[in-house]
Amino acid sequence: MEENKNTSTSSVSKKTHKVIQQGAISPLFVADSIAKHSHKTNIGAHTIFLGQVRNDLIDGKEVTEIEYTAYEEMAENEFHLIREEAFAKYDLTCMHIYHSIGKVKVGEISLFVFVSAKHRVQVFDACSYIVDQIKKRVPIWGKEILNDGSFIWKTNTPSN
Amino acid sequence: MMKISVLLFGNLAQITGTNKIELEEYTTIEEVKDYLFDKFPTFKTHVFVIAVNQKITKENLTLQNSDEIALLPPFAGG
Numbered sequence: 001m002e003e004n005k006n007t008s009t010s011s012v013s014k015k016t017h018k019v020i021q022q023g024a025i026s027p028l029f030v031a032d033s034i035a036k037h038s039h040k041t042n043i044g045a046h047t048i049f050l051g052q053v054r055n056d057l058i059d060g061k062e063v064t065e066i067e068y069t070a071y072e073e074m075a076e077n078e079f080h081l082i083r084e085e086a087f088a089k090y091d092l093t094c095m096h097i098y099h100s101i102g103k104v105k106v107g108e109i110s111l112f113v114f115v116s117a118k119h120r121v122q123v124f125d126a127c128s129y130i131v132d133q134i135k136k137r138v139p140i141w142g143k144e145i146l147n148d149g150s151f152i153w154k155t156n157t158p159s160n
Numbered sequence: 161m162m163k164i165s166v167l168l169f170g171n172l173a174q175i176t177g178t179n180k181i182e183l184e185e186y187t188t189i190e191e192v193k194d195y196l197f198d199k200f201p202t203f204k205t206h207v208f209v210i211a212v213n214q215k216i217t218k219e220n221l222t223l224q225n226s227d228e229i230a231l232l233p234p235f236a237g238g
Contacts, residue, residue, distance in 0.1 A: 051238050068237075069169065069170070069173075070237075071167065071169055071211075071214075071230055071232065073214060074211065074214040074230070075237075077214060099237060099238070111237070111238050131238060134237055134238045135235070135237060135238040136235070137235070138235060138237045138238070139169065139211075139230075139232050139235055139237075140235060140236065140237030140238075141169055141170035141171075141233065141235065141236050141237075142236040142237070143174075153170060153171045153174075153233070153236070154236035155234055155236060156234070156235060156236050156237070156238065
């Protein structure tokens with residue numbers, strides 16, 4: 001009989017905090033995260049990626065906000081796996097990912113990826129890898145709410 | 161008694177007006193799909209992958225009691 005129950009695998013890094021956060025990610029939170037790392041004196045470089053909701057034009061109508069939903073437990077596990085892979089592939093000191101759920105308005109931040117290492121070479125590639133993997137693998141969906149009240153389901157493409 | 165839950169997300173949840181369906185009589189993925197396509201014919205024109213207990217699978221798995229199936233439209237995170 002096929003065993004299809006989800007089994008946990010051993011981790012390189014321990015799960016720190018939940019990635020999924022209700023509502024937009026505040027710029028003050030980003031600043032605070034930077035400040036919280038200043039005691040980690042072996043860090044020489046940070047790369048920060050912020051995904052901001054953009055006012056795309058769809059059939060002449062503007063996006064005003066995105067409402068994010070997620071298969072939360074699976075998404076948290078997938079974020080954890082991506083984190084593990086990044087630590088295995090790149091020589092990183094620290095890494096944090098935060099993703100919004102619920103409504104995020106145009107101009108607000110819905111994704112915050114924060115990668116730290118001793119030297120800069122690692123952080124650029126690691127951050128890029130993490131963001132690409134998030135867009136491909138994490139079960140999160142977005143309803144793009146348009147300025148006439150209608151909506152369209154967001155689709156990820158290699159460039160967005 | 162076999163009891164499984166089917167979770168719906170994204171546009172699939174929106175068109176059905178529900179995000180969870182509990183089923184009792186079906187024992188394979190194909191049987192569940194047939195039931196869903198019959199109940200919601202528009203699903204046939206929608207792209208989605210199936211996860212069983214949070215693992216994406218293309219196989220026609222035999223289900224066990226309390227299994228959680230999810231229909232996942234294309235992801236749009238980030």
